[in-house]
Amino acid sequence: MNVIYTFLRRDWRGLALPLALFALWYAATAFEWVNIKLIVPPEKVLEAGLRYMSGKDFTEALSNSLFRDLSGFALGGIAGILLGLAMGLSRWTEHLVGPTFNTLKHISLFAWLPLISTWLGTDDRAKILFIALCAFYPVALNTFEGVRNIPRAQLEVARVYRFTRWQSLTRLTLPGAAPQILTGLHLALIYAWMGTIGAEFLLLNSGPGLGDTVIKGRQAFNVELIIFGMLSIGLIGALFNRLAAHAETKLLAWRGHRV
Amino acid sequence: MTNASPSLAHAPHHGRVLQPASAFISRAAAHVGTRAVGLLLPLAVLYLWQTAVDREWVAIQLLPPAELVWQSLRDLWQSGDLTSNLAVSLSRIGWSVLIGSAIGWLLGFLIGLSRTARAYLYPSFEVFSQFPVIGWIPLLIIFLGIDEALKIAAISMAVIVPVTVATFKGIENIPTRLLEVARVYCFTPRQLLLRVVLPAALPSLFSGFRQGIMQAWLTLVFVELLASSEGIGYLMVWGRQLMQLDLVFVGLIVIGVVGLILDLSLRRLEACLQDWRHDNKQEQK
Numbered sequence: 001m002n003v004i005y006t007f008l009r010r011d012w013r014g015l016a017l018p019l020a021l022f023a024l025w026y027a028a029t030a031f032e033w034v035n036i037k038l039i040v041p042p043e044k045v046l047e048a049g050l051r052y053m054s055g056k057d058f059t060e061a062l063s064n065s066l067f068r069d070l071s072g073f074a075l076g077g078i079a080g081i082l083l084g085l086a087m088g089l090s091r092w093t094e095h096l097v098g099p100t101f102n103t104l105k106h107i108s109l110f111a112w113l114p115l116i117s118t119w120l121g122t123d124d125r126a127k128i129l130f131i132a133l134c135a136f137y138p139v140a141l142n143t144f145e146g147v148r149n150i151p152r153a154q155l156e157v158a159r160v161y162r163f164t165r166w167q168s169l170t171r172l173t174l175p176g177a178a179p180q181i182l183t184g185l186h187l188a189l190i191y192a193w194m195g196t197i198g199a200e201f202l203l204l205n206s207g208p209g210l211g212d213t214v215i216k217g218r219q220a221f222n223v224e225l226i227i228f229g230m231l232s233i234g235l236i237g238a239l240f241n242r243l244a245a246h247a248e249t250k251l252l253a254w255r256g257h258r259v
Numbered sequence: 260m261t262n263a264s265p266s267l268a269h270a271p272h273h274g275r276v277l278q279p280a281s282a283f284i285s286r287a288a289a290h291v292g293t294r295a296v297g298l299l300l301p302l303a304v305l306y307l308w309q310t311a312v313d314r315e316w317v318a319i320q321l322l323p324p325a326e327l328v329w330q331s332l333r334d335l336w337q338s339g340d341l342t343s344n345l346a347v348s349l350s351r352i353g354w355s356v357l358i359g360s361a362i363g364w365l366l367g368f369l370i371g372l373s374r375t376a377r378a379y380l381y382p383s384f385e386v387f388s389q390f391p392v393i394g395w396i397p398l399l400i401i402f403l404g405i406d407e408a409l410k411i412a413a414i415s416m417a418v419i420v421p422v423t424v425a426t427f428k429g430i431e432n433i434p435t436r437l438l439e440v441a442r443v444y445c446f447t448p449r450q451l452l453l454r455v456v457l458p459a460a461l462p463s464l465f466s467g468f469r470q471g472i473m474q475a476w477l478t479l480v481f482v483e484l485l486a487s488s489e490g491i492g493y494l495m496v497w498g499r500q501l502m503q504l505d506l507v508f509v510g511l512i513v514i515g516v517v518g519l520i521l522d523l524s525l526r527r528l529e530a531c532l533q534d535w536r537h538d539n540k541q542e543q544k
Contacts (some may be wrong), residue, residue, distance in 0.1 A: 011378055013375075013378040013379050014378060014379065014380075014381065014382025014383065015382070016379055017379055017380060017382075017383045018383055018386075038401065038402070092296070095293040095296040095297055096296050096297065096299060096300055097300060098297060099294075099297030099298075099300075100297070100300045100301055103515065103519065104515070106515050106516075106518035106519040106522055107511055107514055107515040107518060108476050108477050108479070108480040108514050108518055109477060109480075110477070110480045110481040110484055110492075111480050111484075111492070111495065111510060111511055111514045111515075112511070113484065114484070114495045114496065114498070114499040114507045114510070115504070115507050115508075115511065117499070118321065118499060118502075118504060118507070119321060190391075193391060194391040194392075194393060197391055197393055197394055198393050198481055201393065201396070201397070201485060202481075202484055202485060214394075214397045215397065217397070218397045218400060218401065221401075223398075223401055226397050226398055226401065227398065229397075230390075230394050230395065230397070230398055233390070233391065233394040234386075234389065234390035234391070234394055237389055237390060237391050237394070238386065238389040238390070241389050
């Protein structure tokens with residue numbers, strides 16, 4: 001009963017626009033108002049998607065892309081947290097590294113790719129390094145700010161209790177900066193996925209991946225495959241975003257509603 | 260001296276703290292010191308670079324000497340190639356920001372002001388905003404080809420998302436008491452919009468605009484690397500294909516400098532805007 005009730009009570013108006021667009025798409029192709037080689041009918045996309053998904057290519061492309069994405073994210077995230085902590089905890093490190101960091105972060109991320117690909121080729125190493133770079137900046141910045149924003153009073157309490165360095169790191173700095181670090185990691189997840197797809201688009205013929213599938217679809221003028229690939233890329237991005245938001249609330253539950 | 264202190268005394272991360280004049284001299288000395296420390300790392304990298312080139316640790320194709328990069332930068336600047344490519348890139352940014360922020364503001368105002376529009380549009384927008392913009396580009400290429408239309412469309416899409424979100428959040432966060440006052444005074448919708456909503460949401464609007472420009476810059480470089488025959492990204496692709504890495508380095512430097520200038524000037528403007536708002540509030544009290 002309850003399920004039905006909440007089902008009926010939900011606001012379904014948001015579905016109107018997507019349904020209208022879908023109907024337009026369907027009608028335009030069914031009645032051939034448009035060139036159906038260019039604007040392919042929805043059922044063809046579904047068909048191509050199902051065919052592609054049942055083959056081995058899809059799982060290979062998906063797992064390759066996810067592997068790159070997550071290893072880049074992990075590397076960049078760890079490096080970002082370490083640098084953020086170092087800059088946040090030691091003024092000296094901040095003065096030494098900060099100006100360089102703040103200058104380099106203005107280089108638009110994709111501009112690094114020609115250089116990275118010349119040095120490392122177009123294989124997974126180059127991509128993972130690039131993805132790590134994409135993930136690195138938001139984590140480092142947010143960690144740094146999180147550490148810096150820990151209230152002075154709390155630092156003084158730690159000093160009064162004569163915390164060792166380790167204690168003050170694990171009991172004060174990390175928990176205190178946790179919300180910001182998680183914000184950084186959330187952003188990094190989004191950027192890493194963007195970097196994964198971007199790197200696969202730009203570094204041609206560099207092994208299977210979702211982005212590579214889409215690019216191949218474009219070269220073969222296979223619009224069904226492009227749309228299907230795009231949808232899976234978008235869905236995975238949205239899924240990552242959901243997961244990250246969920247993890248953030250779960251992990252910060254101990255802080256109560258202050259976040 | 261106190262006049263100079265605000266600009267000098269706040270190092271990049273120290274926020275806007277006004278120093279008393281007495282503390283200024285020691286601060287300034289320390290400041291020069293810390294600035295110098297910040298130079299150590301780039302100098303070390305340059306030294307390492309030079310040593311690597313001198314001792315031929317790596318092939319010259321893979322690591323051009325720093326002087327060559329500097330030379331190419333000057334040559335490209337003097338021949339006008341750099342400025343013409345940069346002008347192309349910047350005009351792409353300009354058009355896209357214009358189109359993207361116009362759509363973004365429109366959407367943001369619609370969603371922010373009207374509950375009905377919000378119910379119909381927001382769910383679709385939310386899904387759209389989570390799709391990475393560059394994922395759309397292959398599809399756009401099919402429809403638009405690889406000419407200017409593609410670049411403008413793709414970059415505009417990157418601008419729409421942050422502008423819409425910031426606009427809509429800015430309107431949503433207007434304190435209810437402001438709206439109540441407006442109701443008490445029987446403001447017309449036009450007055451409500453011009454005297455309450457716009458001024459209150461302005462900082463948020465601007466911050467969305469700034470984020471939009473930064474996203475545009477990111478997407479521009481991507482699109483130019485993917486498909487273009489002019490522009491600063493094209494310069495890099497060209498250098499990469501000819502194995503002239505000095506051109507790639509020049510591209511990196513120029514992209515970094517333009518990004519830095521864009522970001523700093525927009526932040527400065529944003530800060531001015533905040534100050535102006537703050538002053539107005541003080542006066543009203």
